[in-house]
Amino acid sequence: MSYAFDPVAPVTVPLTGSDSLFPVHRIYCVGRNYADHALEVGHDLLAEPPLIFCKPAASLLAVAPGTVGVFHYPPRTGLVDYELELVVALGRGGSEVDEAAASELIFGYAAGLDMTRRDVHREMMKGGKPWDVSKGFAGAAPIGAITPVREVGILERGHMWLDLNGERRQDSDLSLMVWSVPKIIAQLSRSFELRPGDLIYTGTPKGVSAVERGDILSGGIERVGELKLRIA
Template identity: 50%
Template sequence: MNLVFSPPPSVTVPVAGSNDAFPVRRIYCVGRNYAAHAREMGFDPDREPPFFFCKPADAIVYVAPGTTGQFPYPAQTENCHYEMELVAAIGLGGRDIAPDDALEHVFGYALGLDMTRRDLQMEMRKMGRPWDIGKAFDHSAPIGPIHRAAQIGHPLQGTIWLEVNGQTVQRADIAQLIWPVAETVAYLSHFFELVPGDLIYTGTPEGVGPVIKGDTMHGGIEGLGEFRLDVV
Protein backbone atom coordinates (compact mmCIF):
# COMPACT_ATOMS: atom_id res chain seq x y z
CA MET A 1 0.00 0.00 0.00
CA ASN A 2 1.36 3.42 -0.96
CA LEU A 3 0.89 6.58 1.08
CA VAL A 4 -0.95 9.27 -0.85
CA PHE A 5 1.48 11.88 0.53
CA SER A 6 4.55 11.89 2.74
CA PRO A 7 3.67 11.95 6.46
CA PRO A 8 4.85 14.92 8.51
CA PRO A 9 8.01 14.47 10.57
CA SER A 10 7.65 13.16 14.11
CA VAL A 11 7.44 15.77 16.85
CA THR A 12 10.24 15.31 19.37
CA VAL A 13 11.52 17.10 22.48
CA PRO A 14 15.22 16.89 23.38
CA VAL A 15 16.19 15.11 26.60
CA ALA A 16 18.39 17.28 28.81
CA GLY A 17 22.06 16.37 29.02
CA SER A 18 22.01 13.91 26.13
CA ASN A 19 21.62 13.49 22.39
CA ASP A 20 18.33 11.67 22.93
CA ALA A 21 14.92 12.94 21.86
CA PHE A 22 11.49 12.13 23.30
CA PRO A 23 8.93 11.38 20.54
CA VAL A 24 5.61 13.04 21.38
CA ARG A 25 2.39 11.07 20.90
CA ARG A 26 -0.42 12.95 22.66
CA ILE A 27 -0.65 16.01 24.87
CA TYR A 28 -3.10 15.84 27.77
CA CYS A 29 -3.75 18.96 29.86
CA VAL A 30 -5.31 19.16 33.32
CA GLY A 31 -7.77 21.96 33.95
CA ARG A 32 -7.91 24.05 37.14
CA ASN A 33 -5.40 22.02 39.19
CA TYR A 34 -4.42 24.83 41.63
CA ALA A 35 -7.08 26.11 44.05
CA ALA A 36 -6.20 29.80 43.67
CA HIS A 37 -6.37 29.52 39.87
CA ALA A 38 -9.77 27.83 40.13
CA ARG A 39 -10.97 30.79 42.21
CA GLU A 40 -9.64 33.38 39.77
CA MET A 41 -11.50 31.57 36.98
CA GLY A 42 -14.72 31.73 39.01
CA PHE A 43 -14.91 28.14 40.27
CA ASP A 44 -15.08 26.46 43.67
CA PRO A 45 -11.63 24.98 44.37
CA ASP A 46 -12.96 21.94 46.22
CA ARG A 47 -11.14 18.77 45.23
CA GLU A 48 -13.38 17.45 42.46
CA PRO A 49 -12.19 14.79 40.01
CA PRO A 50 -9.70 16.22 37.50
CA PHE A 51 -10.78 16.98 33.95
CA PHE A 52 -8.69 16.99 30.80
CA PHE A 53 -8.42 18.49 27.35
CA CYS A 54 -5.94 17.74 24.60
CA LYS A 55 -3.58 19.56 22.28
CA PRO A 56 -2.07 18.11 19.09
CA ALA A 57 1.55 17.03 19.23
CA ASP A 58 2.48 19.59 16.59
CA ALA A 59 1.41 22.41 18.92
CA ILE A 60 4.84 21.93 20.54
CA VAL A 61 7.27 24.85 20.41
CA TYR A 62 10.62 23.70 21.77
CA VAL A 63 12.72 26.27 23.66
CA ALA A 64 16.36 25.29 24.15
CA PRO A 65 18.16 26.38 27.33
CA GLY A 66 20.02 29.65 26.93
CA THR A 67 17.99 30.70 23.90
CA THR A 68 14.92 32.85 23.39
CA GLY A 69 12.12 31.02 21.67
CA GLN A 70 9.33 32.57 19.66
CA PHE A 71 5.61 32.32 20.28
CA PRO A 72 3.64 33.53 17.24
CA TYR A 73 0.59 35.46 18.43
CA PRO A 74 -2.40 33.36 17.32
CA ALA A 75 -5.08 34.39 14.89
CA GLN A 76 -8.69 35.19 15.77
CA THR A 77 -8.05 36.33 19.35
CA GLU A 78 -7.62 39.58 21.23
CA ASN A 79 -6.94 37.94 24.59
CA CYS A 80 -4.19 35.31 24.47
CA HIS A 81 -3.15 34.13 27.95
CA TYR A 82 -0.07 32.43 29.39
CA GLU A 83 -0.34 29.47 31.78
CA MET A 84 2.97 28.23 33.24
CA GLU A 85 2.95 24.48 33.98
CA LEU A 86 4.92 21.43 35.08
CA VAL A 87 4.91 18.81 32.31
CA ALA A 88 5.18 15.07 33.01
CA ALA A 89 6.44 12.82 30.20
CA ILE A 90 5.20 9.22 30.10
CA GLY A 91 7.85 6.58 29.45
CA LEU A 92 5.98 3.42 30.44
CA GLY A 93 2.44 2.87 29.23
CA GLY A 94 -0.50 1.23 30.92
CA ARG A 95 -4.18 1.20 31.84
CA ASP A 96 -5.79 1.46 35.27
CA ILE A 97 -2.50 2.37 36.91
CA ALA A 98 -2.49 2.41 40.71
CA PRO A 99 -1.47 5.73 42.30
CA ASP A 100 1.32 4.02 44.22
CA ASP A 101 2.77 2.76 40.93
CA ALA A 102 2.12 5.83 38.80
CA LEU A 103 5.49 7.54 39.10
CA GLU A 104 7.16 4.42 37.68
CA HIS A 105 5.44 5.36 34.41
CA VAL A 106 6.92 8.89 34.30
CA PHE A 107 10.06 9.22 32.19
CA GLY A 108 10.77 12.81 33.14
CA TYR A 109 9.65 16.39 33.58
CA ALA A 110 9.80 19.69 31.70
CA LEU A 111 8.73 23.31 31.78
CA GLY A 112 5.66 24.08 29.73
CA LEU A 113 3.25 26.84 28.77
CA ASP A 114 -0.40 26.14 28.01
CA MET A 115 -1.12 29.15 25.80
CA THR A 116 -4.82 29.93 25.60
CA ARG A 117 -7.08 32.03 23.38
CA ARG A 118 -9.07 33.02 26.46
CA ASP A 119 -11.78 34.96 24.67
CA LEU A 120 -12.54 31.99 22.42
CA GLN A 121 -12.37 29.53 25.31
CA MET A 122 -14.85 31.61 27.33
CA GLU A 123 -17.18 31.95 24.35
CA MET A 124 -17.16 28.18 23.83
CA ARG A 125 -17.68 27.55 27.55
CA LYS A 126 -20.75 29.79 27.64
CA MET A 127 -22.18 27.92 24.66
CA GLY A 128 -21.42 24.49 26.13
CA ARG A 129 -19.06 23.66 23.26
CA PRO A 130 -15.58 22.07 23.24
CA TRP A 131 -12.55 24.25 23.97
CA ASP A 132 -10.45 23.17 20.99
CA ILE A 133 -10.21 26.55 19.26
CA GLY A 134 -9.26 28.16 22.56
CA LYS A 135 -6.66 25.60 23.61
CA ALA A 136 -5.48 23.39 20.74
CA PHE A 137 -4.22 25.95 18.22
CA ASP A 138 -0.84 26.02 16.48
CA HIS A 139 2.19 26.79 18.72
CA SER A 140 0.04 26.58 21.88
CA ALA A 141 2.36 24.21 23.80
CA PRO A 142 5.84 25.70 24.35
CA ILE A 143 8.13 23.33 26.24
CA GLY A 144 11.70 23.09 27.49
CA PRO A 145 13.93 19.99 27.49
CA ILE A 146 12.75 16.88 29.32
CA HIS A 147 14.77 16.02 32.41
CA ARG A 148 14.98 12.31 33.17
CA ALA A 149 13.35 11.29 36.45
CA ALA A 150 16.15 8.74 36.81
CA GLN A 151 18.53 11.70 37.24
CA ILE A 152 16.47 14.38 39.01
CA GLY A 153 13.89 12.26 40.84
CA HIS A 154 10.21 13.12 40.93
CA PRO A 155 9.72 16.77 41.95
CA LEU A 156 7.00 16.98 44.59
CA GLN A 157 7.66 20.58 45.58
CA GLY A 158 9.47 23.58 44.21
CA THR A 159 8.73 27.09 43.02
CA ILE A 160 6.96 27.55 39.69
CA TRP A 161 7.09 31.10 38.32
CA LEU A 162 6.58 33.26 35.27
CA GLU A 163 7.55 36.84 34.45
CA VAL A 164 6.23 38.97 31.59
CA ASN A 165 8.52 41.83 30.61
CA GLY A 166 10.42 41.39 33.88
CA GLN A 167 7.32 41.57 36.11
CA THR A 168 6.36 38.49 38.13
CA VAL A 169 2.85 37.37 37.17
CA GLN A 170 2.75 33.78 38.47
CA ARG A 171 4.53 32.36 41.50
CA ALA A 172 3.49 29.27 43.46
CA ASP A 173 4.77 25.83 44.47
CA ILE A 174 4.06 22.60 42.62
CA ALA A 175 3.27 21.10 46.04
CA GLN A 176 0.00 23.06 45.74
CA LEU A 177 -1.25 20.88 42.87
CA ILE A 178 -4.74 19.69 43.82
CA TRP A 179 -4.06 16.45 41.95
CA PRO A 180 -0.32 15.63 42.15
CA VAL A 181 1.39 13.94 39.22
CA ALA A 182 0.97 10.39 40.56
CA GLU A 183 -2.78 10.79 41.12
CA THR A 184 -3.21 12.56 37.79
CA VAL A 185 -1.44 9.76 35.88
CA ALA A 186 -3.47 7.11 37.69
CA TYR A 187 -6.81 8.85 37.11
CA LEU A 188 -6.11 9.58 33.45
CA SER A 189 -5.15 5.94 32.86
CA HIS A 190 -8.69 4.85 33.73
CA PHE A 191 -9.98 6.70 30.66
CA PHE A 192 -7.11 6.36 28.16
CA GLU A 193 -4.37 3.82 27.71
CA LEU A 194 -1.25 5.83 28.39
CA VAL A 195 1.56 5.18 25.92
CA PRO A 196 5.24 6.15 25.92
CA GLY A 197 5.45 9.56 24.29
CA ASP A 198 2.41 11.05 26.02
CA LEU A 199 2.85 14.42 27.75
CA ILE A 200 0.71 15.68 30.62
CA TYR A 201 0.57 19.43 31.25
CA THR A 202 -0.41 19.37 34.92
CA GLY A 203 -2.16 22.72 35.38
CA THR A 204 -1.27 26.33 36.12
CA PRO A 205 -1.18 28.47 39.28
CA GLU A 206 -3.05 31.72 39.76
CA GLY A 207 -2.02 34.88 37.96
CA VAL A 208 -2.88 33.99 34.37
CA GLY A 209 -3.18 36.95 32.04
CA PRO A 210 -2.71 38.28 28.53
CA VAL A 211 0.33 38.87 26.38
CA ILE A 212 0.67 40.95 23.23
CA LYS A 213 3.19 41.07 20.42
CA GLY A 214 6.51 42.38 21.68
CA ASP A 215 6.16 40.87 25.17
CA THR A 216 8.77 38.50 26.61
CA MET A 217 7.77 35.55 28.80
CA HIS A 218 10.42 34.16 31.17
CA GLY A 219 9.55 31.25 33.43
CA GLY A 220 10.92 28.33 35.35
CA ILE A 221 10.43 25.58 37.89
CA GLU A 222 12.86 24.84 40.69
CA GLY A 223 15.11 21.96 39.61
CA LEU A 224 14.07 22.15 35.95
CA GLY A 225 15.72 25.39 34.90
CA GLU A 226 14.01 28.18 33.01
CA PHE A 227 13.08 29.32 29.52
CA ARG A 228 12.32 32.52 27.66
CA LEU A 229 10.02 33.30 24.73
CA ASP A 230 9.25 36.43 22.76
CA VAL A 231 5.70 36.99 21.53
CA VAL A 232 5.97 37.74 17.83
Protein backbone atom coordinates in the same frame (compact mmCIF):
# COMPACT_ATOMS: atom_id res chain seq x y z
CA MET B 1 4.42 -0.50 2.56
CA SER B 2 3.99 2.75 0.65
CA TYR B 3 2.27 6.00 1.66
CA ALA B 4 0.00 8.23 -0.40
CA PHE B 5 2.40 11.08 0.50
CA ASP B 6 5.42 11.54 2.75
CA PRO B 7 4.44 11.17 6.43
CA VAL B 8 4.74 14.22 8.66
CA ALA B 9 7.94 14.18 10.71
CA PRO B 10 7.39 13.17 14.36
CA VAL B 11 6.95 15.90 16.95
CA THR B 12 9.93 15.88 19.34
CA VAL B 13 11.26 17.66 22.44
CA PRO B 14 14.98 18.04 23.29
CA LEU B 15 16.45 16.45 26.41
CA THR B 16 18.79 18.23 28.80
CA GLY B 17 22.40 17.13 28.47
CA SER B 18 21.74 14.84 25.50
CA ASP B 19 21.48 14.86 21.72
CA SER B 20 18.55 12.45 21.93
CA LEU B 21 14.99 13.63 21.31
CA PHE B 22 11.77 12.69 23.07
CA PRO B 23 9.11 11.62 20.51
CA VAL B 24 5.67 12.94 21.42
CA HIS B 25 2.58 10.76 21.17
CA ARG B 26 -0.22 12.78 22.77
CA ILE B 27 -0.72 15.85 24.99
CA TYR B 28 -3.05 15.69 28.00
CA CYS B 29 -3.83 18.78 30.07
CA VAL B 30 -5.25 19.23 33.57
CA GLY B 31 -7.38 22.27 34.27
CA ARG B 32 -8.12 23.86 37.67
CA ASN B 33 -5.40 21.91 39.48
CA TYR B 34 -4.37 24.77 41.80
CA ALA B 35 -7.00 26.13 44.16
CA ASP B 36 -5.86 29.75 43.85
CA HIS B 37 -6.15 29.66 40.06
CA ALA B 38 -9.55 27.95 40.19
CA LEU B 39 -10.82 30.77 42.42
CA GLU B 40 -9.11 33.31 40.14
CA VAL B 41 -11.26 32.15 37.21
CA GLY B 42 -14.43 31.76 39.25
CA HIS B 43 -14.64 28.03 40.04
CA ASP B 44 -15.29 26.24 43.31
CA LEU B 45 -13.02 23.19 43.61
CA LEU B 46 -15.38 21.53 46.07
CA ALA B 47 -18.05 21.48 43.37
CA GLU B 48 -15.80 21.32 40.32
CA PRO B 49 -12.72 19.08 40.63
CA PRO B 50 -9.81 19.26 38.16
CA LEU B 51 -10.75 18.41 34.60
CA ILE B 52 -8.98 16.86 31.62
CA PHE B 53 -8.66 18.13 28.05
CA CYS B 54 -6.24 17.44 25.21
CA LYS B 55 -4.12 19.40 22.77
CA PRO B 56 -2.90 17.98 19.44
CA ALA B 57 0.78 17.09 19.27
CA ALA B 58 1.03 19.57 16.39
CA SER B 59 0.35 22.42 18.84
CA LEU B 60 3.70 21.80 20.59
CA LEU B 61 6.38 24.51 20.43
CA ALA B 62 9.67 22.99 21.63
CA VAL B 63 12.32 25.45 22.86
CA ALA B 64 15.92 24.23 23.03
CA PRO B 65 18.01 24.97 26.15
CA GLY B 66 19.56 28.43 26.17
CA THR B 67 17.37 29.75 23.36
CA VAL B 68 14.32 32.02 23.18
CA GLY B 69 11.29 30.47 21.54
CA VAL B 70 9.08 32.52 19.26
CA PHE B 71 5.32 32.34 19.82
CA HIS B 72 3.34 33.80 16.91
CA TYR B 73 0.18 35.53 18.11
CA PRO B 74 -2.63 33.43 16.63
CA PRO B 75 -5.39 34.74 14.35
CA ARG B 76 -9.07 35.01 15.29
CA THR B 77 -8.43 36.29 18.81
CA GLY B 78 -7.74 39.53 20.63
CA LEU B 79 -6.85 38.00 24.00
CA VAL B 80 -4.17 35.34 24.49
CA ASP B 81 -3.25 34.19 28.02
CA TYR B 82 -0.22 32.28 29.35
CA GLU B 83 -0.30 29.53 32.01
CA LEU B 84 2.99 28.14 33.39
CA GLU B 85 2.81 24.41 34.11
CA LEU B 86 4.90 21.39 35.07
CA VAL B 87 4.91 18.97 32.15
CA VAL B 88 5.30 15.26 32.89
CA ALA B 89 6.77 13.13 30.09
CA LEU B 90 5.91 9.42 30.14
CA GLY B 91 8.42 6.74 29.17
CA ARG B 92 6.03 3.86 29.80
CA GLY B 93 2.32 3.39 29.21
CA GLY B 94 -0.56 1.48 30.69
CA SER B 95 -4.25 1.31 31.53
CA GLU B 96 -5.89 1.19 34.97
CA VAL B 97 -2.57 2.16 36.58
CA ASP B 98 -2.51 2.03 40.36
CA GLU B 99 -1.67 5.39 41.94
CA ALA B 100 1.08 3.77 44.03
CA ALA B 101 2.82 2.57 40.85
CA ALA B 102 2.09 5.61 38.66
CA SER B 103 5.50 7.26 39.16
CA GLU B 104 7.13 4.28 37.44
CA LEU B 105 5.74 5.58 34.13
CA ILE B 106 7.55 8.94 34.36
CA PHE B 107 10.45 9.54 31.98
CA GLY B 108 11.10 13.16 32.97
CA TYR B 109 9.80 16.67 33.49
CA ALA B 110 9.78 20.01 31.67
CA ALA B 111 8.51 23.55 32.12
CA GLY B 112 5.65 24.30 29.77
CA LEU B 113 3.09 26.96 28.90
CA ASP B 114 -0.56 26.43 28.12
CA MET B 115 -1.38 29.31 25.75
CA THR B 116 -5.08 30.05 25.35
CA ARG B 117 -7.27 32.14 23.07
CA ARG B 118 -9.09 33.38 26.19
CA ASP B 119 -11.86 35.29 24.45
CA VAL B 120 -12.68 32.24 22.33
CA HIS B 121 -12.37 30.00 25.38
CA ARG B 122 -14.93 32.03 27.31
CA GLU B 123 -17.38 31.87 24.41
CA MET B 124 -16.93 28.10 24.15
CA MET B 125 -17.50 27.65 27.89
CA LYS B 126 -20.56 29.89 27.83
CA GLY B 127 -22.12 27.78 25.10
CA GLY B 128 -21.01 24.42 26.51
CA LYS B 129 -18.89 23.78 23.40
CA PRO B 130 -15.54 21.98 23.03
CA TRP B 131 -12.39 23.99 23.80
CA ASP B 132 -10.33 22.83 20.81
CA VAL B 133 -10.28 26.14 18.92
CA SER B 134 -9.14 28.02 22.03
CA LYS B 135 -6.53 25.51 23.21
CA GLY B 136 -5.22 23.56 20.21
CA PHE B 137 -3.83 26.08 17.73
CA ALA B 138 -0.25 26.05 16.37
CA GLY B 139 2.23 26.94 19.13
CA ALA B 140 -0.36 26.61 21.91
CA ALA B 141 1.86 24.26 23.93
CA PRO B 142 5.37 25.73 24.36
CA ILE B 143 7.74 23.43 26.24
CA GLY B 144 11.36 23.56 27.41
CA ALA B 145 13.81 20.67 27.36
CA ILE B 146 12.87 17.54 29.27
CA THR B 147 15.00 16.69 32.31
CA PRO B 148 15.05 12.90 32.86
CA VAL B 149 13.64 11.67 36.16
CA ARG B 150 16.91 9.84 36.88
CA GLU B 151 18.56 13.25 37.31
CA VAL B 152 16.01 14.83 39.66
CA GLY B 153 14.01 11.98 41.19
CA ILE B 154 10.26 12.03 41.73
CA LEU B 155 9.09 15.61 42.25
CA GLU B 156 6.55 16.33 44.95
CA ARG B 157 7.45 19.97 45.51
CA GLY B 158 9.46 22.68 43.77
CA HIS B 159 9.33 26.44 43.25
CA MET B 160 7.71 27.56 39.99
CA TRP B 161 7.69 31.10 38.64
CA LEU B 162 6.95 33.17 35.55
CA ASP B 163 7.94 36.75 34.66
CA LEU B 164 6.27 38.92 32.04
CA ASN B 165 8.71 41.53 30.74
CA GLY B 166 10.78 41.12 33.91
CA GLU B 167 7.84 41.47 36.32
CA ARG B 168 6.95 38.44 38.47
CA ARG B 169 3.42 37.25 37.65
CA GLN B 170 3.27 33.63 38.81
CA ASP B 171 5.01 32.39 41.96
CA SER B 172 3.99 29.09 43.49
CA ASP B 173 5.04 25.52 44.36
CA LEU B 174 4.31 22.12 42.86
CA SER B 175 3.19 20.88 46.28
CA LEU B 176 0.03 23.00 45.93
CA MET B 177 -1.48 20.84 43.19
CA VAL B 178 -4.98 19.58 43.99
CA TRP B 179 -4.23 16.33 42.15
CA SER B 180 -0.65 15.08 42.59
CA VAL B 181 1.23 13.76 39.56
CA PRO B 182 0.66 10.08 40.51
CA LYS B 183 -3.07 10.77 40.98
CA ILE B 184 -3.21 12.50 37.57
CA ILE B 185 -1.52 9.55 35.86
CA ALA B 186 -3.81 7.05 37.58
CA GLN B 187 -6.93 9.08 36.71
CA LEU B 188 -5.89 9.46 33.06
CA SER B 189 -5.17 5.75 32.72
CA ARG B 190 -8.77 4.95 33.63
CA SER B 191 -10.06 6.81 30.58
CA PHE B 192 -7.15 6.40 28.13
CA GLU B 193 -4.48 3.85 27.33
CA LEU B 194 -1.37 5.85 28.16
CA ARG B 195 1.62 5.43 25.83
CA PRO B 196 5.35 6.17 25.92
CA GLY B 197 5.74 9.68 24.51
CA ASP B 198 2.64 11.11 26.20
CA LEU B 199 2.98 14.55 27.79
CA ILE B 200 0.84 15.75 30.68
CA TYR B 201 0.46 19.48 31.39
CA THR B 202 -0.45 19.45 35.08
CA GLY B 203 -2.18 22.81 35.61
CA THR B 204 -1.24 26.35 36.56
CA PRO B 205 -1.30 28.48 39.73
CA LYS B 206 -2.81 31.98 39.98
CA GLY B 207 -1.34 34.92 38.10
CA VAL B 208 -2.60 34.10 34.61
CA SER B 209 -2.72 37.14 32.34
CA ALA B 210 -2.66 38.25 28.72
CA VAL B 211 0.30 38.77 26.39
CA GLU B 212 0.88 41.32 23.67
CA ARG B 213 3.17 41.26 20.64
CA GLY B 214 6.71 42.08 21.74
CA ASP B 215 6.31 40.68 25.26
CA ILE B 216 8.90 38.35 26.80
CA LEU B 217 7.82 35.46 29.01
CA SER B 218 10.48 33.87 31.20
CA GLY B 219 9.72 31.14 33.68
CA GLY B 220 10.94 27.95 35.23
CA ILE B 221 10.52 25.18 37.73
CA GLU B 222 13.07 24.30 40.41
CA ARG B 223 15.30 21.33 39.41
CA VAL B 224 13.42 20.98 36.11
CA GLY B 225 14.50 23.86 33.91
CA GLU B 226 13.51 27.18 32.41
CA LEU B 227 11.57 28.39 29.38
CA LYS B 228 11.80 31.73 27.62
CA LEU B 229 9.41 32.95 24.95
CA ARG B 230 9.05 36.06 22.78
CA ILE B 231 5.58 37.00 21.52
CA ALA B 232 5.80 37.86 17.81
